[in-house]
Amino acid sequence: MKKLNNKISITAAALLCVLCVAVGGCAATIVQNIQAELRPDFTIVIDGTEQTFKNVNGEVVDPILYNGSTYLPIRAIGEIMGKEVTWYEDQKRVELSDKKTTVTDADNIVTGTSPTAKPAPQNNQNTQQNADITLDKAKEIALQKAGLNAADVKFTEAKKDFDDGREVYDIEFRMGRTEYSAEVLASDGTIVSWEVDND
Secondary structure, eight states, X not given: OOOEEEEOOXXXXXXXXXXXXXXXXXXXXXXXXXXXXXXXXXXXXXXXXXXXXXXXXXXXXXOEEETTEEEOOHHHHHHHTTOEEEEETTTTEEEEESXXXXXXXXXXXXXXXXXXXXXXXXOHHHHHHTTSOOHHHHHHHHHHHHTOOGGGOEEEEEEEEEETXXXXXXXXXXXXXXXXXXXXXXXXXOEEEEEEEEO
C-alpha cells in the first residue's frame, strides 16, 4: 500500500481540534454510531517533523478517516500546541488551555461545571503518565541553564519530540547574536543536550 503523507500546519491542527470540539458540542444530544477507517498508513507531518500520536498510556493512536476528513486525537494535538487538555464530564466539553486540565485520556477529569472543581481521582498508572513536565516548565529549565529571563529572549522553537525512544522538548531561543539550544527530558526535566552558538 502506498504511504500517504498528510502535511498539516499547527494552525490547521488547531482548526481541526476546534472543529472536532464544535461538532461534539453541537451534536451533544445526538449520539450516533458511525463507521470510520483507522489509518495507520497515514503519516502526519507538522512543521517538517513526522508525528506519532499517543494516548495517556503511551500507546500509539492512529488517525481516523471519516467521510473524507482525517481526525486526530485531541490530546496529542494539545501536546504539540503546548496545551493541556481538560474534559468536563457534566458538560461533555473539551478544553485546551495553558493550565493543567483533562479528558478520559487527558491530564485531569473535572466532574463539576467550574474550572476550579476538584479533579476526580485517577489510578496510579495515569498519575505516573501525568508526571511529565509541561512545555512551559521545559522552557523555564532551559532559561535557568542560560541564566536568562523569558523577557530577554526570543524563542525560535519549543516543541515536544521523540529522541532515542524518549519524549523530549526541543527548546531554542536567541538573545542578541547568541543562540541557545536545549533538549529537555519530558519525564523529569533533565537537560540531555545543550548548545550555545555565537554568530
